[in-house]
Amino acid sequence: MRKYLTKVALFLFLIILLISASASIVCNIILAKSKNTVLEASNKYFPQKVSIGNLLYLPPCFIVITDASMAEASGKKENIISVPQAWIRLSLLELIARRRASISGISLYRPQADYPRLREFLKENFERIMEFIKHLPKQDIKISIKEAELRPAQNDDREHYIAANFFLKIRGNSVSAKGSAGRNFRGTSLLRRGSEIKRPEAGVPLRFVFKGVLADSGISIENLELMRENLYAKFWGDSAGNILSLNGFGFANTFFTGRDGYARAAFNIAGRLKDALAGRAAPRYPAIDLSKVNLYVLDINCRINLLLPRLRIERLSFSLNNNPVSVQGSILFSRPVGIGLAVSSNQAESGKAPVENLKKVDLRLQGILENSAFTGNGMLSLDFIKKKKASPPLERLKLGFKGLSVNPSGYPRLKLSLKGLSLFCLTESNIYRMFLDGMNALVYLQNEKSKFIEFNSKLYGGSVNGWGRVDLDTFPPRVSSAVRFRGVDANKLEGLLVHLSKVYGRMYGQAYFSSYPRLILNGGMVVENGYLRDFEFFKWLSETFSLPSLRKIDFTKLSSNFTVNDEGAGLHELKLNSQDVNLSGYFRLGADDLVSSKLSLSLSRELLKESPKFAPLLRLAADPGPASLAFNFQLSGVLDAMNFQWLSSDFKKDVQDAIPGFIERKIERSVEDLIESVQ
Amino acid sequence: MRNMKPKVLFAAAMLVSLFLGICYAEEGGRLYSSALREARSGNKETAFMHFRSFLANYPDSRYARDALFATGEYYFLISDYADSVQAFTRYLDDYPDSPCVSFALVYLLKIAEKRGEESLASDLKKKIATLRQMSFLFRESKEYKYRSALFRKHKAVYYIDRAEFYIDGELFAKISY
Numbered sequence: 001m002r003k004y005l006t007k008v009a010l011f012l013f014l015i016i017l018l019i020s021a022s023a024s025i026v027c028n029i030i031l032a033k034s035k036n037t038v039l040e041a042s043n044k045y046f047p048q049k050v051s052i053g054n055l056l057y058l059p060p061c062f063i064v065i066t067d068a069s070m071a072e073a074s075g076k077k078e079n080i081i082s083v084p085q086a087w088i089r090l091s092l093l094e095l096i097a098r099r100r101a102s103i104s105g106i107s108l109y110r111p112q113a114d115y116p117r118l119r120e121f122l123k124e125n126f127e128r129i130m131e132f133i134k135h136l137p138k139q140d141i142k143i144s145i146k147e148a149e150l151r152p153a154q155n156d157d158r159e160h161y162i163a164a165n166f167f168l169k170i171r172g173n174s175v176s177a178k179g180s181a182g183r184n185f186r187g188t189s190l191l192r193r194g195s196e197i198k199r200p201e202a203g204v205p206l207r208f209v210f211k212g213v214l215a216d217s218g219i220s221i222e223n224l225e226l227m228r229e230n231l232y233a234k235f236w237g238d239s240a241g242n243i244l245s246l247n248g249f250g251f252a253n254t255f256f257t258g259r260d261g262y263a264r265a266a267f268n269i270a271g272r273l274k275d276a277l278a279g280r281a282a283p284r285y286p287a288i289d290l291s292k293v294n295l296y297v298l299d300i301n302c303r304i305n306l307l308l309p310r311l312r313i314e315r316l317s318f319s320l321n322n323n324p325v326s327v328q329g330s331i332l333f334s335r336p337v338g339i340g341l342a343v344s345s346n347q348a349e350s351g352k353a354p355v356e357n358l359k360k361v362d363l364r365l366q367g368i369l370e371n372s373a374f375t376g377n378g379m380l381s382l383d384f385i386k387k388k389k390a391s392p393p394l395e396r397l398k399l400g401f402k403g404l405s406v407n408p409s410g411y412p413r414l415k416l417s418l419k420g421l422s423l424f425c426l427t428e429s430n431i432y433r434m435f436l437d438g439m440n441a442l443v444y445l446q447n448e449k450s451k452f453i454e455f456n457s458k459l460y461g462g463s464v465n466g467w468g469r470v471d472l473d474t475f476p477p478r479v480s481s482a483v484r485f486r487g488v489d490a491n492k493l494e495g496l497l498v499h500l501s502k503v504y505g506r507m508y509g510q511a512y513f514s515s516y517p518r519l520i521l522n523g524g525m526v527v528e529n530g531y532l533r534d535f536e537f538f539k540w541l542s543e544t545f546s547l548p549s550l551r552k553i554d555f556t557k558l559s560s561n562f563t564v565n566d567e568g569a570g571l572h573e574l575k576l577n578s579q580d581v582n583l584s585g586y587f588r589l590g591a592d593d594l595v596s597s598k599l600s601l602s603l604s605r606e607l608l609k610e611s612p613k614f615a616p617l618l619r620l621a622a623d624p625g626p627a628s629l630a631f632n633f634q635l636s637g638v639l640d641a642m643n644f645q646w647l648s649s650d651f652k653k654d655v656q657d658a659i660p661g662f663i664e665r666k667i668e669r670s671v672e673d674l675i676e677s678v679q
Numbered sequence: 680m681r682n683m684k685p686k687v688l689f690a691a692a693m694l695v696s697l698f699l700g701i702c703y704a705e706e707g708g709r710l711y712s713s714a715l716r717e718a719r720s721g722n723k724e725t726a727f728m729h730f731r732s733f734l735a736n737y738p739d740s741r742y743a744r745d746a747l748f749a750t751g752e753y754y755f756l757i758s759d760y761a762d763s764v765q766a767f768t769r770y771l772d773d774y775p776d777s778p779c780v781s782f783a784l785v786y787l788l789k790i791a792e793k794r795g796e797e798s799l800a801s802d803l804k805k806k807i808a809t810l811r812q813m814s815f816l817f818r819e820s821k822e823y824k825y826r827s828a829l830f831r832k833h834k835a836v837y838y839i840d841r842a843e844f845y846i847d848g849e850l851f852a853k854i855s856y
Contacts, residue, residue, distance in 0.1 A: 592801065592804075592805050594808070594856050596840070634839050634840070636839045636840040636856060637808055637809070637812070637813075637840075637856050638805060638808050638809045638856065640809065641808075641809045641812040642812070643812060643813040643814070643815070643837075643839050643840070644813070644814045644815065644839075645814070645815040645819075645839040646815065646816045646817075656817060664816070664817040667816060667817070668814070668816050668817060668818065672814060
């Protein structure tokens, strides 16, 4: 009896095996024949060329697709994406009970994509993909993508790629997903770094966890977390119709430079098995080190209207390191991508102590993004809190740029060009303006802690070039810059100093700026073979003492060094050399507009002879004396009501020796009356 | 004769008014004089009370300016800075063209410094610096003097880059600019 039962079981097993084998063979024949049908179906949705290597059925419920790929329909027909192996799992229950092939899982192994082509494909077929997803049957499904490789542009190093893993599970209305993506290197090639030879650094992967609930009109986002060793961000909200509402927070350590050696970003069954057998725990990604966090983005509140292809940011507000920031605008995902954004940070509205003396920051950008390059116009405005003690008190700095073009293709070296850059600076007492024409700049972003810029531009008939550096390892960042200008029309610089409108000639000079250890701007300038026309001081001398020649002074050299710091501004080593007039000395303007100045003015006898008022004075001077007479004087007090003192000189001594005391007092009173009449 | 009557009455009324006015002025003058007498004798408290009474009864007198300065000065001497500020502020409002404005401002500056009001002190220094635009052609400095009703000698010496204020020969304040 027992022998009989064994025979029956064996027989039944052979029958099932035979049926399974037959079914497998039949299914595989059907699948092989339907390969073209599948390809035709895909062509209905996408114009790209889809190809499949083999289509196999594996009992009881798997379909394996090998060497699937999607290539460009025209041109070189290179692959956009290729999938060496894909497993489709059919629901066994549906298959047996309802005889219906229902997909319950999809797994893609080591898919590879070419990033530039994939980006173009997604951009061109975004609506079709969305349509395709919408038409998928609503059922429980698991989708996993393992060890995906996203390759950069063809010209880039092929050893370098983005490794990603992704897992999605839909069960009823519940959706959960998780995954990671990070930079990785192929092979085990070694890199020389300084004197050491090391393995290339694998990028620290960015991981994400998502949990949500499907609703009729969209999805409720219960939790979306982004994690990296230097980053943590959490969001929640919902998507209803076109509206995506999100709240959240995040923090980061921007000085994080990665880890040495390879990180295991990719999933590896053999490796995990080996680790498990050896009693080693699966590697865990370290959490963010809160003590090193330097960037806090809190209270994120946004409402985005997805009117595809237009994305309108109706509201986006957050606090960036305790500074409130709000963003509004729209992005049009067309070709090229259109961007219109207004970013604002108003310290005054926050009710918190402002960062340094910054009150408000406004940035407006309008332009297009094409081939990763931005072209457009914009404006950056910085409003400062009025300072009481320091001088010069900066109230507003405004940069307006036209024809801005930013090309990040050479990243971390950023190429930047501007058709025009207008600078506007408002202080308590003055407005400064300047316009740069056709500016080109290179921004070096490689160093995490400091950024560097080189620039050159046309400036009022001449040129300007220089560099700037921002050190980010302190807050506020330290800024330093050096500028050299050549052949600039001096009188066109009246926007910087109103008196320059009366100076004619080509100006050459240099300036250096540093915000640390104290705010300072200094430099020097020289104008050669120019002239002064109606320069205020000489105009006053001309009118008061009847010296018409002083209305226009041809000079061989006019030069001065200048310094602007938190104590004030000043011209020093001031020199004017001309045939009849020579001037030298310094002029400083400090806090509360207090002047400190000593000047020496020499006027030639020939010039003084023009004036009937100076004739008696000339008679008092020693004769024959020097060809010119020197008037040394000191200015002091508040700028609008400066005190004046005639300092001692040989000429003054001659005058004092020649006139009695009561005449001195009479002259003194006359001058006082003159000053009072001017006041 | 009948027409003459109103004219006589008018003239009599004018005479009475004039007489009363003279009496009133004499009364004011006497009060001010006695205040000065007390101040000269060193009785500052009594002098102050007379000045106060004088200011209350004869605010439009030609001596009111000096009496007001003296009250501000007295309050300062007894460290009653709130009332001193009030008196000197009134002085500056009522007599902006007085030659003693700089002295009143210096008192206010000293009070601001004593109270630690840095911003106010800075504003007052600026006011003092801009009060007179000086020119020194042959002299190195210029002096302005004022003897107050409390018989304290005030002196301001202006140089090209500073002003020094003395009271009874002692340096009271120095402002550099």
